[in-house]
Amino acid sequence: MSFFSDKALKELDEIKKRYPTRRAAALPALYVAQKEFGWLSPEAIDAVARHLTLPPAVVKGTATFYSMYKHRQVGRHLIQVCTNVSCMIFGAENLLGLLEEKYGVTPGGTSPDGRFSLVIMECIGACDKAPAMLVDEDFHSDLTRNGIINILESYK
Amino acid sequence: MEYLLRNIDSPNSAEITEYEKAGGYEGLKKALKIDPKDLIELVKKSGLRGRGGAGFPTGMKWMFASADPKFPKYLVCNADEGEPGTFKDRPILEKNPHLLIEGMAISAHALKSEKGYIYLRGEYPYAKTVLEKAIAQAYKRGYLGADILGSGIKFDLSVHQGAGAYICGEETALIDSIEGRRGQPRIKPPFPVSVGLFGKPTIVNNVETLSNLPFIVEVGAEAYSKIGNPECPGNKLFCISGHVAKPGVYELPMGTTLRDIIYGHAGGIKNGKALKAVIPGGISTPVFPPDKLDCPMDFVSVPKFGSMLGSGAVIVFDETTCLVRVTWRALKFFEHESCGKCTPCREGTGWLRTVLERIENGQGRPGDVELLEDISKNIAGKTLCPLGDGAASVVMNFIKHFRGEFEGHLKGGCTFNAPEFRQA
Numbered sequence: 001m002s003f004f005s006d007k008a009l010k011e012l013d014e015i016k017k018r019y020p021t022r023r024a025a026a027l028p029a030l031y032v033a034q035k036e037f038g039w040l041s042p043e044a045i046d047a048v049a050r051h052l053t054l055p056p057a058v059v060k061g062t063a064t065f066y067s068m069y070k071h072r073q074v075g076r077h078l079i080q081v082c083t084n085v086s087c088m089i090f091g092a093e094n095l096l097g098l099l100e101e102k103y104g105v106t107p108g109g110t111s112p113d114g115r116f117s118l119v120i121m122e123c124i125g126a127c128d129k130a131p132a133m134l135v136d137e138d139f140h141s142d143l144t145r146n147g148i149i150n151i152l153e154s155y156k
Numbered sequence: 157m158e159y160l161l162r163n164i165d166s167p168n169s170a171e172i173t174e175y176e177k178a179g180g181y182e183g184l185k186k187a188l189k190i191d192p193k194d195l196i197e198l199v200k201k202s203g204l205r206g207r208g209g210a211g212f213p214t215g216m217k218w219m220f221a222s223a224d225p226k227f228p229k230y231l232v233c234n235a236d237e238g239e240p241g242t243f244k245d246r247p248i249l250e251k252n253p254h255l256l257i258e259g260m261a262i263s264a265h266a267l268k269s270e271k272g273y274i275y276l277r278g279e280y281p282y283a284k285t286v287l288e289k290a291i292a293q294a295y296k297r298g299y300l301g302a303d304i305l306g307s308g309i310k311f312d313l314s315v316h317q318g319a320g321a322y323i324c325g326e327e328t329a330l331i332d333s334i335e336g337r338r339g340q341p342r343i344k345p346p347f348p349v350s351v352g353l354f355g356k357p358t359i360v361n362n363v364e365t366l367s368n369l370p371f372i373v374e375v376g377a378e379a380y381s382k383i384g385n386p387e388c389p390g391n392k393l394f395c396i397s398g399h400v401a402k403p404g405v406y407e408l409p410m411g412t413t414l415r416d417i418i419y420g421h422a423g424g425i426k427n428g429k430a431l432k433a434v435i436p437g438g439i440s441t442p443v444f445p446p447d448k449l450d451c452p453m454d455f456v457s458v459p460k461f462g463s464m465l466g467s468g469a470v471i472v473f474d475e476t477t478c479l480v481r482v483t484w485r486a487l488k489f490f491e492h493e494s495c496g497k498c499t500p501c502r503e504g505t506g507w508l509r510t511v512l513e514r515i516e517n518g519q520g521r522p523g524d525v526e527l528l529e530d531i532s533k534n535i536a537g538k539t540l541c542p543l544g545d546g547a548a549s550v551v552m553n554f555i556k557h558f559r560g561e562f563e564g565h566l567k568g569g570c571t572f573n574a575p576e577f578r579q580a
């Protein structure tokens with residue numbers, strides 16, 4: 001019995017072909033599980049472990065090392081704001097206050113309406129257009145006070 | 157002449173047809189006719205050095221890997237690009253992916269490797285889409301796969317997506333991460349060229365390094381070795397951020413001076429302000445005061461001026477910047493990214509951040525600057541990988557060049573204005 005949808009199972013089969021060991025499929029399989037379950041819940045970890053026939057503790061141990069997996073339930077959209085040096089000197093930290101004011105979301109948390117979760121990022125490779133953020137999988141840069149709100153308003 | 161960013165302004169630069177039209181994959185065709193041994197010799201003669209940070213001679217690394225009798229051999233492209241301030245590999249990954257794929261196919265032939273991975277940072281989801289599409293196109297045209305262009309040579313390539321851990325840019329941590337483990341650096345030796353991915357000989361090279369290969373094969377070792385500084389030739393991608401008028405990625409010959417990069421190419425300091433400090437090679441490299449601008453930017457010259465070329469990430473600070481705050485933010489990064497394996501790094505980066513934080517907040521104590529130096533000395537040289545050294549040398553060098561600013565903070569905290577919102 002499997003906890004994955006047929007589509008996910010097909011994806012997992014493709015992934016496993018790329019590696020000579022089962023364990024090497026863990027990182028990509030965790031991404032698949034995250035998509036299926038919404039976050040890396042204990043069930044999601046378990047599903048990956050069973051699928052790759054690895055002990056759940058091994059899978060969990062690997063997963064928790066990496067900060068970009070969703071280790072908690074998150075809102076509909078994930079805002080990832082870079083505050084590293086090149087962004088900091090262009091006021092990235094001010095953006096955090098603005099987001100709290102406007103949406104009631106603080107770093108590590110989710111807005112009360114479940115719309116946005118917020119995390120602080122290290123450099124995301126857009127330093128020439130600082131400050132920068134990722135919303136879900138989209139890059140946004142040159143963020144100004146009004147600009148960031150206009151962008152976020154398009155994420156419902 | 158640009159050969160790394162050639163053509164990237166065209167809207168379809170990532171398409172294989174567009175790349176072929178501009179002469180793409182000709183280098184691979186030529187390379188397939190060259191014996192692997194001679195190809196390695198060519199790379200050695202070209203003088204190419206790795207662009208991932210350390211500047212290790214690529215031909216030498218290849219020779220070690222090729223001398224190892226074990227098979228299979230793995231070729232891994234390091235596209236983790238995590239060093240803060242660095243965004244130089246991104247234009248290749250997003251706009252010129254076939255240059256990298258061609259470079260990897262050439263390298264694979266030289267190294268007799270039949271399997272390659274591109275370790276791509278999780279923060280670049282768009283690059284993943286572009287790369288996977290480009291790889292599929294390359295398979296279709298026979299540049300990858302079981303029988304490349306009818307030569308009988310085999311090379312399979314796939315993307316392995318990281319998940320937000322800076323340390324996975326370090327090559328042995330990267331290998332662990334592909335194997336499905338927590339990314340923690342291994343003790344060396346053995347080096348990856350003999351015991352690497354899945355215990356096999358493994359060559360890890362940076363995106364930009366591998367992207368030099370098609371051009372080297374095209375023009376030959378001798379012509380290549382005459383570009384820039386003969387001791388480490390070729391073009392280099394410099395990424396400039398901070399207080400300059402025109403931040404961005406510039407492809408310039410190795411040895412271009414820092415002054416020329418900042419004032420000649422990046423338009424000088426923004427809004428007519430004065431320059432205060434420059435980080436020449438990414439956050440982990442020692443800061444320069446303004447009197448070092450004549451430093452030629454290459455792997456041999458920058459150390460003579462007291463820093464490192466690193467990833468070629470130039471970060472510029474104007475007179476309004478609080479450097480204590482910059483140092484604090486850098487250490488917050490190192491604390492967050494320490495993998496936790498070595499005690500001096502795991503504990504020390506946290507202590508440094510704590511002391512810097514209280515200095516910046518006006519709660520510094522007499523002797524705190526000396527305390528920072530003492531902690532740094534106890535990290536440097538006592539860790540398995542260079543992350544700890546980097547953290548220590550950031551603190552030591554900011555203090556060395558700007559001691560007055562740190563001590564000034566001890567008497568009443570920070571007097572700089574906090575950075576304001578960006579104006580459009």
Ligand SMILES: Cc1cc2nc3c(=O)[nH]c(=O)nc-3n(C[C@H](O)[C@H](O)[C@H](O)COP(=O)(O)O)c2cc1C
Nearest residue numbers: 206207208234236237238325326327360361362365
């Ligand atoms: C903490 C740390 C982070 C690193 N991050 C990267 C990186 O993001 N990209 C990269 O190419 N090399 C990185 N390196 C260097 C790699 O370990 C390795 O030297 C490099 O990928 C070799 O490729 P090259 O010879 O082509 O430069 C890092 C090293 C350390 C110690």
Ligand code: FES
Nearest residue numbers: 082087123126127
């Ligand atoms: S420092 Fe923010 S994107 Fe690089």
